[in-house]
Amino acid sequence: MGVVLDILSWILLLAGSVLLIIGGIGLIRMPDFYSRIQAAGLTDTLCSILILLGLTLQADSIPLAAKLLFTLVFLLFTGPTAAHALAKAARHDGLEPWRRASGGASSKR
Amino acid sequence: MTRYMFSLTVLLAVVWLLFSGMWTYVIILSLGVASVMVTVWLVGRMNLLGRDSEIFHMLPAALRYWPWLIGQIVLANLQVAGRILKGRDSIDPRIARIRIQQRTHVGRAIMANSITLTPGTVTLKVTEEDIEYYALTPDLVEDLEAGEMNRRARQFEEQLS
Numbered sequence: 289m290g291v292v293l294d295i296l297s298w299i300l301l302l303a304g305s306v307l308l309i310i311g312g313i314g315l316i317r318m319p320d321f322y323s324r325i326q327a328a329g330l331t332d333t334l335c336s337i338l339i340l341l342g343l344t345l346q347a348d349s350i351p352l353a354a355k356l357l358f359t360l361v362f363l364l365f366t367g368p369t370a371a372h373a374l375a376k377a378a379r380h381d382g383l384e385p386w387r388r389a390s391g392g393a394s395s396k397r
Numbered sequence: 398m399t400r401y402m403f404s405l406t407v408l409l410a411v412v413w414l415l416f417s418g419m420w421t422y423v424i425i426l427s428l429g430v431a432s433v434m435v436t437v438w439l440v441g442r443m444n445l446l447g448r449d450s451e452i453f454h455m456l457p458a459a460l461r462y463w464p465w466l467i468g469q470i471v472l473a474n475l476q477v478a479g480r481i482l483k484g485r486d487s488i489d490p491r492i493a494r495i496r497i498q499q500r501t502h503v504g505r506a507i508m509a510n511s512i513t514l515t516p517g518t519v520t521l522k523v524t525e526e527d528i529e530y531y532a533l534t535p536d537l538v539e540d541l542e543a544g545e546m547n548r549r550a551r552q553f554e555e556q557l558s
Contacts, residue, residue, distance in 0.1 A: 314481035322531045323490055326477055329516035334474035351418030368513035375519045385531060388489045
Protein backbone atom coordinates (compact mmCIF):
# COMPACT_ATOMS: atom_id res chain seq x y z
CA MET A 289 0.00 0.00 0.00
CA GLY A 290 2.76 2.42 0.98
CA VAL A 291 4.66 1.66 -2.19
CA VAL A 292 1.62 2.21 -4.39
CA LEU A 293 0.98 5.58 -2.71
CA ASP A 294 4.64 6.52 -3.11
CA ILE A 295 4.63 5.67 -6.81
CA LEU A 296 1.36 7.54 -7.35
CA SER A 297 2.63 10.58 -5.48
CA TRP A 298 5.88 10.58 -7.45
CA ILE A 299 3.97 10.40 -10.72
CA LEU A 300 1.89 13.41 -9.64
CA LEU A 301 4.94 15.35 -8.44
CA LEU A 302 6.94 14.67 -11.60
CA ALA A 303 4.03 15.52 -13.91
CA GLY A 304 3.53 18.75 -11.96
CA SER A 305 7.22 19.59 -12.24
CA VAL A 306 7.20 19.01 -15.99
CA LEU A 307 4.25 21.40 -16.30
CA LEU A 308 6.06 23.91 -14.09
CA ILE A 309 9.08 23.83 -16.40
CA ILE A 310 6.88 24.16 -19.49
CA GLY A 311 5.14 27.11 -17.84
CA GLY A 312 8.54 28.67 -17.19
CA ILE A 313 9.58 28.14 -20.80
CA GLY A 314 6.32 29.72 -21.90
CA LEU A 315 6.94 32.72 -19.68
CA ILE A 316 10.11 33.40 -21.67
CA ARG A 317 8.94 32.21 -25.04
CA MET A 318 5.51 33.80 -25.41
CA PRO A 319 5.53 37.10 -27.30
CA ASP A 320 3.64 39.51 -25.03
CA PHE A 321 2.18 40.18 -21.61
CA TYR A 322 -1.22 38.57 -22.21
CA SER A 323 0.16 35.35 -23.65
CA ARG A 324 2.66 35.14 -20.79
CA ILE A 325 -0.24 35.22 -18.33
CA GLN A 326 -1.51 32.07 -20.06
CA ALA A 327 1.85 30.40 -19.51
CA ALA A 328 1.70 31.40 -15.86
CA GLY A 329 -1.79 29.92 -15.87
CA LEU A 330 -0.25 26.48 -16.30
CA THR A 331 1.70 26.81 -13.08
CA ASP A 332 -1.34 28.34 -11.36
CA THR A 333 -3.72 25.52 -12.17
CA LEU A 334 -2.85 21.95 -13.15
CA CYS A 335 0.74 22.25 -11.94
CA SER A 336 -0.27 23.26 -8.43
CA ILE A 337 -3.09 20.71 -8.42
CA LEU A 338 -0.66 17.90 -9.29
CA ILE A 339 2.11 18.98 -6.91
CA LEU A 340 -0.18 19.59 -3.95
CA LEU A 341 -2.03 16.30 -4.50
CA GLY A 342 1.33 14.55 -4.73
CA LEU A 343 2.40 16.14 -1.45
CA THR A 344 -0.94 15.29 0.16
CA LEU A 345 -0.29 11.61 -0.56
CA GLN A 346 3.02 11.98 1.29
CA ALA A 347 1.38 13.63 4.32
CA ASP A 348 1.46 11.47 7.43
CA SER A 349 -1.38 13.11 9.34
CA ILE A 350 -4.88 14.33 8.56
CA PRO A 351 -4.25 17.98 9.63
CA LEU A 352 -1.22 18.15 7.33
CA ALA A 353 -3.18 16.72 4.41
CA ALA A 354 -6.04 19.12 5.15
CA LYS A 355 -3.69 22.10 5.14
CA LEU A 356 -2.27 21.09 1.77
CA LEU A 357 -5.73 20.65 0.29
CA PHE A 358 -6.90 23.99 1.71
CA THR A 359 -3.80 25.60 0.16
CA LEU A 360 -4.90 24.16 -3.17
CA VAL A 361 -8.44 25.50 -2.78
CA PHE A 362 -7.17 28.97 -1.82
CA LEU A 363 -4.76 28.96 -4.78
CA LEU A 364 -7.57 28.03 -7.16
CA PHE A 365 -9.71 30.88 -5.81
CA THR A 366 -7.05 33.60 -5.66
CA GLY A 367 -5.07 32.65 -8.78
CA PRO A 368 -7.70 33.74 -11.30
CA THR A 369 -8.41 36.89 -9.30
CA ALA A 370 -4.77 37.94 -9.55
CA ALA A 371 -4.54 37.00 -13.23
CA HIS A 372 -7.72 38.94 -13.98
CA ALA A 373 -6.52 41.99 -12.03
CA LEU A 374 -3.25 42.03 -14.00
CA ALA A 375 -4.92 41.54 -17.37
CA LYS A 376 -7.62 44.11 -16.62
CA ALA A 377 -5.02 46.68 -15.56
CA ALA A 378 -3.03 46.08 -18.73
CA ARG A 379 -6.17 46.39 -20.86
CA HIS A 380 -7.25 49.51 -19.02
CA ASP A 381 -3.83 50.99 -19.69
CA GLY A 382 -4.33 50.41 -23.42
CA LEU A 383 -1.85 47.59 -23.94
CA GLU A 384 -2.72 45.89 -27.21
CA PRO A 385 -2.16 42.15 -27.46
CA TRP A 386 0.45 40.78 -29.81
CA ARG A 387 -1.17 39.83 -33.10
CA ARG A 388 0.04 37.24 -35.50
CA ALA A 389 0.11 39.51 -38.54
CA SER A 390 2.12 42.24 -36.84
CA GLY A 391 4.32 39.69 -35.11
CA GLY A 392 5.80 38.47 -38.41
CA ALA A 393 7.32 41.83 -39.22
CA SER A 394 9.13 42.34 -35.96
CA SER A 395 12.47 40.65 -35.59
CA LYS A 396 12.64 41.50 -31.91
CA ARG A 397 12.91 38.49 -29.65
CA MET B 398 -30.27 33.76 12.48
CA THR B 399 -29.51 31.06 15.04
CA ARG B 400 -29.22 28.65 12.16
CA TYR B 401 -26.51 30.70 10.46
CA MET B 402 -24.67 31.17 13.75
CA PHE B 403 -24.74 27.42 14.24
CA SER B 404 -23.50 26.58 10.74
CA LEU B 405 -20.73 29.18 10.94
CA THR B 406 -19.65 27.81 14.34
CA VAL B 407 -19.50 24.28 12.96
CA LEU B 408 -17.50 25.45 9.93
CA LEU B 409 -15.00 27.46 12.00
CA ALA B 410 -14.61 24.65 14.53
CA VAL B 411 -13.84 22.10 11.81
CA VAL B 412 -11.36 24.46 10.16
CA TRP B 413 -9.70 25.25 13.50
CA LEU B 414 -9.37 21.56 14.37
CA LEU B 415 -7.93 20.71 10.96
CA PHE B 416 -5.47 23.61 10.93
CA SER B 417 -4.25 23.33 14.50
CA GLY B 418 -4.00 19.55 14.61
CA MET B 419 -3.92 19.74 18.44
CA TRP B 420 -6.95 17.82 19.56
CA THR B 421 -5.87 16.72 23.03
CA TYR B 422 -4.56 19.72 25.00
CA VAL B 423 -7.45 21.22 26.98
CA ILE B 424 -5.85 24.66 27.28
CA ILE B 425 -5.26 24.99 23.55
CA LEU B 426 -8.68 23.56 22.71
CA SER B 427 -10.34 26.11 24.96
CA LEU B 428 -8.42 28.86 23.18
CA GLY B 429 -9.83 27.45 19.95
CA VAL B 430 -13.35 27.52 21.35
CA ALA B 431 -12.79 31.13 22.43
CA SER B 432 -11.52 32.23 19.02
CA VAL B 433 -14.44 30.57 17.25
CA MET B 434 -16.89 32.32 19.58
CA VAL B 435 -15.23 35.71 19.14
CA THR B 436 -15.26 35.30 15.35
CA VAL B 437 -18.94 34.35 15.25
CA TRP B 438 -19.75 37.33 17.50
CA LEU B 439 -17.74 39.69 15.26
CA VAL B 440 -19.39 38.39 12.09
CA GLY B 441 -22.76 38.91 13.74
CA ARG B 442 -21.83 42.45 14.80
CA MET B 443 -20.81 43.28 11.23
CA ASN B 444 -24.23 42.07 10.00
CA LEU B 445 -22.54 39.53 7.78
CA LEU B 446 -24.44 36.57 9.18
CA GLY B 447 -26.77 35.34 6.49
CA ARG B 448 -27.10 33.09 3.53
CA ASP B 449 -23.76 34.22 2.12
CA SER B 450 -21.85 33.38 5.30
CA GLU B 451 -23.01 29.81 5.03
CA ILE B 452 -21.09 27.83 2.46
CA PHE B 453 -22.82 24.52 3.06
CA HIS B 454 -25.71 25.36 0.76
CA MET B 455 -23.21 25.87 -2.07
CA LEU B 456 -21.62 22.47 -1.70
CA PRO B 457 -24.03 20.28 -3.74
CA ALA B 458 -23.89 22.68 -6.70
CA ALA B 459 -20.12 23.12 -6.38
CA LEU B 460 -19.50 19.39 -6.20
CA ARG B 461 -21.38 19.03 -9.46
CA TYR B 462 -19.58 21.93 -11.21
CA TRP B 463 -15.99 21.53 -9.99
CA PRO B 464 -15.24 18.07 -11.41
CA TRP B 465 -16.32 19.26 -14.84
CA LEU B 466 -14.27 22.46 -14.45
CA ILE B 467 -11.19 20.52 -13.36
CA GLY B 468 -11.59 18.31 -16.43
CA GLN B 469 -11.64 21.46 -18.58
CA ILE B 470 -8.59 22.81 -16.75
CA VAL B 471 -6.66 19.61 -17.47
CA LEU B 472 -7.58 19.68 -21.18
CA ALA B 473 -6.74 23.39 -21.49
CA ASN B 474 -3.41 22.86 -19.70
CA LEU B 475 -2.34 20.15 -22.14
CA GLN B 476 -3.39 22.31 -25.08
CA VAL B 477 -1.53 25.41 -23.87
CA ALA B 478 1.55 23.34 -22.92
CA GLY B 479 1.59 22.03 -26.50
CA ARG B 480 1.35 25.56 -27.90
CA ILE B 481 4.19 26.74 -25.69
CA LEU B 482 6.45 23.95 -26.88
CA LYS B 483 5.57 24.62 -30.52
CA GLY B 484 6.43 28.30 -30.12
CA ARG B 485 4.75 31.56 -31.02
CA ASP B 486 3.84 30.47 -34.55
CA SER B 487 1.24 28.14 -33.10
CA ILE B 488 -0.72 30.88 -31.34
CA ASP B 489 -3.10 33.43 -32.81
CA PRO B 490 -4.30 35.60 -29.93
CA ARG B 491 -7.43 37.70 -30.01
CA ILE B 492 -9.81 39.56 -27.75
CA ALA B 493 -13.40 38.37 -27.91
CA ARG B 494 -16.72 38.89 -26.18
CA ILE B 495 -19.23 36.37 -25.00
CA ARG B 496 -22.81 37.01 -23.91
CA ILE B 497 -23.33 35.51 -20.48
CA GLN B 498 -26.48 33.89 -19.18
CA GLN B 499 -25.84 34.40 -15.46
CA ARG B 500 -27.88 37.06 -13.70
CA THR B 501 -26.51 37.23 -10.15
CA HIS B 502 -23.17 38.61 -8.96
CA VAL B 503 -22.12 35.17 -7.77
CA GLY B 504 -23.05 33.62 -11.10
CA ARG B 505 -21.08 36.16 -13.10
CA ALA B 506 -18.10 35.78 -10.78
CA ILE B 507 -18.22 32.01 -11.26
CA MET B 508 -18.29 32.41 -15.04
CA ALA B 509 -15.51 35.02 -15.11
CA ASN B 510 -13.31 33.00 -12.77
CA SER B 511 -13.90 29.82 -14.75
CA ILE B 512 -12.77 31.57 -17.93
CA THR B 513 -9.61 32.81 -16.23
CA LEU B 514 -8.97 29.50 -14.50
CA THR B 515 -8.80 27.57 -17.78
CA PRO B 516 -5.39 28.39 -19.25
CA GLY B 517 -5.51 30.02 -22.66
CA THR B 518 -8.24 32.48 -21.74
CA VAL B 519 -8.28 35.42 -19.32
CA THR B 520 -11.27 37.55 -18.39
CA LEU B 521 -10.58 41.20 -19.11
CA LYS B 522 -13.87 42.89 -18.33
CA VAL B 523 -17.20 41.82 -16.87
CA THR B 524 -20.41 43.71 -17.50
CA GLU B 525 -24.07 42.86 -16.86
CA GLU B 526 -24.51 41.21 -20.25
CA ASP B 527 -21.15 40.05 -21.47
CA ILE B 528 -17.58 39.19 -20.66
CA GLU B 529 -14.61 40.46 -22.64
CA TYR B 530 -11.77 38.00 -22.64
CA TYR B 531 -8.39 37.33 -24.19
CA ALA B 532 -7.95 34.01 -25.97
CA LEU B 533 -4.66 32.49 -27.07
CA THR B 534 -6.13 30.69 -30.08
CA PRO B 535 -9.34 30.90 -32.17
CA ASP B 536 -10.47 27.42 -31.17
CA LEU B 537 -10.61 28.51 -27.53
CA VAL B 538 -13.10 31.18 -28.63
CA GLU B 539 -15.11 28.50 -30.44
CA ASP B 540 -15.10 26.31 -27.33
CA LEU B 541 -16.49 29.12 -25.20
CA GLU B 542 -19.05 30.11 -27.84
CA ALA B 543 -20.27 26.50 -27.85
CA GLY B 544 -21.75 27.50 -24.49
CA GLU B 545 -21.07 24.51 -22.29
CA MET B 546 -19.38 26.61 -19.58
CA ASN B 547 -22.08 29.27 -19.82
CA ARG B 548 -24.81 26.66 -19.37
CA ARG B 549 -23.11 24.90 -16.48
CA ALA B 550 -22.31 28.13 -14.64
CA ARG B 551 -25.95 29.15 -15.10
CA GLN B 552 -27.01 25.81 -13.64
CA PHE B 553 -24.65 26.34 -10.69
CA GLU B 554 -26.19 29.73 -10.07
CA GLU B 555 -29.74 28.35 -10.26
CA GLN B 556 -28.94 25.68 -7.71
CA LEU B 557 -27.77 28.35 -5.27
CA SER B 558 -31.05 30.25 -5.24
